[in-house]
Amino acid sequence: MIKPIQYNVINSTLDEMEAFIDDYFNSCALRNAEPNLIELKERFSKKYIKSNKSASEEFFYLFTQYIETTSKTRQWGNSMKGYFSRLVEKLKSYKPNLKFSDLSEQFMNGFVEELAKTMYNDTIDKYLSYLKQFVKWADNRNYGVNKEFFSYSPKLPKKEKQVRFLTIEELNAVRNCPLQEGGYLDRVRDFFVFQCCTGLRYSDIKQLKPSSIVEREDGGYDIRVLTEKDNDYITFKLSEIAKDIYLKYKSFQYDGGFLFPVISNQKMNKYLKELGEKVGLKGVWVDYEYRLGEKIEVVEPKSDLQDHTARRTFVVVAMNEGVSLELIAAITSHSDFNAMRPYIKANRKGTDKVIEAFDKALLEQEKGVEQ
Numbered sequence: 001m002i003k004p005i006q007y008n009v010i011n012s013t014l015d016e017m018e019a020f021i022d023d024y025f026n027s028c029a030l031r032n033a034e035p036n037l038i039e040l041k042e043r044f045s046k047k048y049i050k051s052n053k054s055a056s057e058e059f060f061y062l063f064t065q066y067i068e069t070t071s072k073t074r075q076w077g078n079s080m081k082g083y084f085s086r087l088v089e090k091l092k093s094y095k096p097n098l099k100f101s102d103l104s105e106q107f108m109n110g111f112v113e114e115l116a117k118t119m120y121n122d123t124i125d126k127y128l129s130y131l132k133q134f135v136k137w138a139d140n141r142n143y144g145v146n147k148e149f150f151s152y153s154p155k156l157p158k159k160e161k162q163v164r165f166l167t168i169e170e171l172n173a174v175r176n177c178p179l180q181e182g183g184y185l186d187r188v189r190d191f192f193v194f195q196c197c198t199g200l201r202y203s204d205i206k207q208l209k210p211s212s213i214v215e216r217e218d219g220g221y222d223i224r225v226l227t228e229k230d231n232d233y234i235t236f237k238l239s240e241i242a243k244d245i246y247l248k249y250k251s252f253q254y255d256g257g258f259l260f261p262v263i264s265n266q267k268m269n270k271y272l273k274e275l276g277e278k279v280g281l282k283g284v285w286v287d288y289e290y291r292l293g294e295k296i297e298v299v300e301p302k303s304d305l306q307d308h309t310a311r312r313t314f315v316v317v318a319m320n321e322g323v324s325l326e327l328i329a330a331i332t333s334h335s336d337f338n339a340m341r342p343y344i345k346a347n348r349k350g351t352d353k354v355i356e357a358f359d360k361a362l363l364e365q366e367k368g369v370e371q
Helices: 007-030 037-048 055-073 078-094 105-115 121-140 147-151 168-176 184-198 202-206 240-249 265-279 307-320 325-332 337-346 348-370
Strands: 213-215 221-226 233-237 284-291 294-301
Touching: 007 037, 037 055, 055 078, 055 121, 078 105, 078 121, 105 121, 105 147, 121 147, 121 284, 168 184, 168 265, 168 307, 184 202, 184 240, 184 265, 184 307, 202 265, 221 240, 233 325, 265 307, 307 325
Parallel strands: none
Antiparallel strands: 213 221, 221 233, 284 294
């Protein structure tokens, strides 16, 4: 026989639950946050409903819930969701019965060593940052996280990577390479050269519509873009070469009402490598990656073009012609000038001037001594 519960106990519990929900809405108001039904359910369940999940089941269940909820809140793309999902699988593979209490410094060192079997340090850092986001979320909800985790900060050397760009001579070689008119490589070249002349990301090229280009009174054209990555509104004049490419496609209509018949980023990069080989671009890029403390030389042919090569070409060519970083950033929507520091090393005219100034000072002093 089930023992009855007195009505005053039931009412007291209901009052407590009602107060709990009121407190949740008040806390949302205090931190200027929108109330979230999923979050409220999680908090309510943790306080009033006994979980039948083990500690290890709880860890991976919550991680999956975190990905589903946060991806919607922060508008993650498939790429970001993929990173988090792969992280979950790597944790499951390393320790299938993982619990929040297991996240000690010793555990993390072992996990990093496991990741290093297939990853370089920069990718490991990325995975660690994603794990920290989730664990901080869980700790804020009192899920019993091992506090050692928050002091874990491994010193992993960063990669040293050259800025991949084309010189003026190489860009003209791409422009003048004989290709079948209207063929897929011809179209890929057009999009690539358009990028080189505008500094736009490929994601922004894809979203251009006829309304993005406006004719000027002087016969030129302005381009107006709300960038996808930064949500930054930029407008500037199209160069003559970019204008010619625009006019080539202007009279056609493409799916979705877009300006260009663009393809996926993956196919674009695949065809760009084919284009680079067709042009016959020579030379290599030499980078240095790290796997824990081990430095590894990575060599790639310059013919392996990528869509980012175009954006970097725009920045380096403009810098070599003496344009300030501030003005370049106004077009490329770089909000953080630190992100542009690598381009300074690629500014050969600028670095040549430093050496020439040094030589001049040294030689002039030597001549003065001889006289």
